[in-house]
Amino acid sequence: MMTIEARLAELGIVLPQAAAPVASYQPVVVANGLAHISGQLPFVAGELVKGRLGEDVSLEQGYDAARACGLMIIAQIRAAGIALDNVARVVKLGAFINSTPDFTDQPKVANGASELMFEVFGDLGRHARSAVGVPVLPLGAAVEVDAIIALAAD
Incomplete structure (x- = not known):
């Protein structure tokens, strides 16, 4: 079975x-x-x-921004000293999308982070999610994503 680090390398993903x-x-x-x-911004x-x-910000740029948030989530896991192979399940993502009142494609934007989790963790990356439009985010960011990750018992 391939390690998550090997999977990242295979996908050409370099974590920030x-x-x-x-x-x-x-x-x-x-x-x-x-x-x-x-x-994560x-x-x-x-x-x-x-x-x-x-x-x-276009839908495509929003999707890419959400993916970047997902990469930062994975980077934060690693930086906390948690081996990526100890991820037992991506439980939930919360996506906040800085959007106008008439923009209704928040789920399509959030897919940037969601699809990354499946790409990296396979079926363990399938998760519950919320995708919420908000009028402003910290530092003027277009997207912010948080996560709950189940860890394997040591």
Whole structure:
């Protein structure tokens, strides 16, 4: 069976460096076998993806931004000292999409993170999810995604 690190290499995925918190919180908290990953912002080529879906960010750019958030979630797991092979299940993703009131494709944007989890973790990456439109996100980000990850018992 292929390791997750080998799977990332096979897919050509290089994880970004885990972002430091921008406020007073922990990026990852493990409790009762679950890793709670704080909301991650989308950095593409080192730049924060800013703007609003339905205004100045396209659906494709939003999808890519959500995928970037997913990459950062995986990077945060690794940075917390959790072996990626200890991911027993991606339980839930919460996707927050900075969007105009008439934009209704939040689920299509959130698919960027969701599809990445399946790509990397296979069936263990299938998860519950919420995809919510919001009027603003920290630092003007286009998307923010948080996660709950079940960990294998040591």
